[in-house]
Amino acid sequence: MGQQLLTVEHLTMRFGGLTAVSDLSFTAQSGEITAIIGPNGAGKTTLFNCITGFYKPTEGQITLQHEDGTTYLLERMDDFRISQRAHVARTFQNIRLFAGMTVLENLIVAQHNTLMRASGFTIGGILGLPAYRKAERHATEKAVRWLDRVGLVDRADDPAADLPYGAQRRLEIARAMCTDPKLLCLDEPAAGLNPRESDELNRLLQSIRNDIGIGILLIEHDMSVVMEISDHIVVLDYGEKIADGPPLEIRNDPTVIRAYLGVDEEEEEPVVEKLVTEAVTGKVAPAAVVAAAADPVVPEAGPDSHEGRP
């Protein structure tokens, strides 16, 4: 077990009358893969957006601690500073590569801040000082190392959009890794991958964890991936944590089985029930209950359709 890396305390995110994440607390260690699972609309992506600064949480505190003891209060930082200073990197559920740039360029852009300093904030670069050329060579070497790891060296000079889907997913992970993160947040990295690709992904994530020792936060629906590689699983349902523990424990947890693994027609009912109880206690406007009863998917559509867009 590694050192405490991420601490989420009493995190709540509301969109108008809808509570996407409600009073959520958990921790993630460095050198571990922490999986966040839960049915669609459970608030997983909202949680990611809060950690990476794309949303400002309504309540709660998110703390990131580096090995040297520096702590960062992520909920108070701008999104780009979270990557720049606190070294949290992320990938997106719908892949967000720089499609018109080459694979190599994608990885060089990821090292923007290092290169920016090396170029003397552009001025030295314009004058053609050698320091920048050296830094760019190092950046290329690092990019090639990562391309080698994800098996894309041969495609380095091709546009990112020309890669097949699975390769784009791997490239996005490599790009995130090029920012030297301490915490890597992966939003459904195995979505749309075939069994062989998803097996390769498992090995890639395990090697990142074991060799580099950073913490990985993983949203995933593919249980084979989750159960095989994660050290720790947090289960969300309708914005609340219903279970938290190692994979074996989660696999046998009756709450999880009922709420997530053993879903059938009953899947949609808890929304209405929950909203009714909340309405009674005055948390949610009655209109939301009516809407939820008419179409149980509606209240959950909010946060996910805003995915990645503050």
Next chain:
Amino acid sequence: MAETNGARKSLGAILVDCAIAALITFVIAAPIMGLRTVNSPGGMTLQQHWGKVLTAVAVVFFGRLVLQLFVWNRSAESRGLGQLVLRLAVAALIGFAVGTAVCFLTLGADNMSLAAAMENALLAMPWNVATLLFALAVFSLSYGFFPRNAAAAREGADAANMLEPLGDLFKLALLVVALALPFLPWSDRYILDLAILILTYIMLGWGLNVVVGLAGLLDLGYVAFYAVGAYSYALLATIYFPLWFPDWLMPYAFWIALPLAGLLAALWGIMLGFPVLRLRGDYLAIVTLAFGEIIRVVLTNWADFTGGPNGISGIPRPTFFGIPLDSSDEGLAARIGIPFASIQRIIFLYYIILGLALITNMVTIRLRSLPIGRAWEALREDEIACRSLGINTTNTKLTAFAIGAMFGGFAGSFFATRQGFISPESFVFMESALILAIVVLGGLGSQIGVVISAIVMIGGFEAFRNLDFLRAVFGNEFDPAQYRMIVFGLAMVSIMIWRPRGLVTRREPSIYLKERKAVSGELVAEGRG
């Protein structure tokens, strides 16, 4: 209507289709174009213009026929020699027919019987031959230039890849011609003036290319920075420098004011940038448009400071390291012992703008391979991904605005010193639109594309003034310059239909590992502001 693929129509079906279109045209055109009420001494009379109606009908019929045969109904297997000859023959006939039809309109077809109109038309054989040649040219071009579908477009891109070395040669040739232009035998004052104008627009296009092409921020008010640069130089050189500096420094006014004007324009770029940081796409375009207009309105109304609509005159000319280019004994000509000619000043101005433009180009090319330039392009591709990688998008956008504005400011100072007089009328929205059109037409982000489209657009505009031979065809009242906006608009529409990403669509990667492969324009984002 447009059959892009699938079964091809038979000739009969095509003719019927064209006839229907022609009939509709006749029904619409007959009352509108064919009959005109005129006030005459005996009251109102009706004039008949059947020639015009027939022209419209013929143009629609044959135009549709051409489209049906060569654009909508083309198939890959129709490339055999027999097909080619047949199509050439048809194209020639159509060209002849259209030429004849156009003559109805042009050779005094007004108020004339059909027979007389016909007779006139046949007299215009040379014109017909010209049309025929034109039709042939369009026909042959239509095979390679207009991609029918994505596959054909890709084919074209491959062909362009093979022409890569030629592209570098072309750039080199352009540069050599540009450097040698003043000494070419046919260069006179007119050519040089035109070249200076084109180079000014190339420089403005390159400046705007940073904002629109690289960073993907749609800026409709770019002329504001051009104005800031021009007014900065004009005001500094005519009012402030005489107060601040001793007389011996005054000959250097242009060279001192040039960087200041660029800096001031960059400052204004940042001032525009701040409020629009959160805006995207259409909203950004509207605010920048308003910004351009605000600057112009302020320049017009703040008469105490800017001279208002009267503008500023007596703006000093640039000097050659302090030596003026005039006919005095102190002038450059006298000092190096050659007779003075006013063209020397034009040549000097030409080299100044050429140098400024080349510097703009070199800086932009270098910026593209620096982190800031890559961040601009990444911003155009995906702003959210940029932020997730720790790129400060606020600063990135502001630097794009500032650097684009700075180049605009340099161009503005040059404009002021070249004209010697500036007024708000030079900085209207039309200028912004023209610069943006140059950038878009050239292909967003492409440096050489800007050059080609600036030459085509500014040079093309100018060429209309010289089409005097058309008077021989259309009669003495015909002024080709009046039609330039129509032709310009048509050309823009056609290019946007057939080459929607501009003339040069490929993006050169800023870094490569083994092999520099251009990125197809289809993959490159246009930016949403």
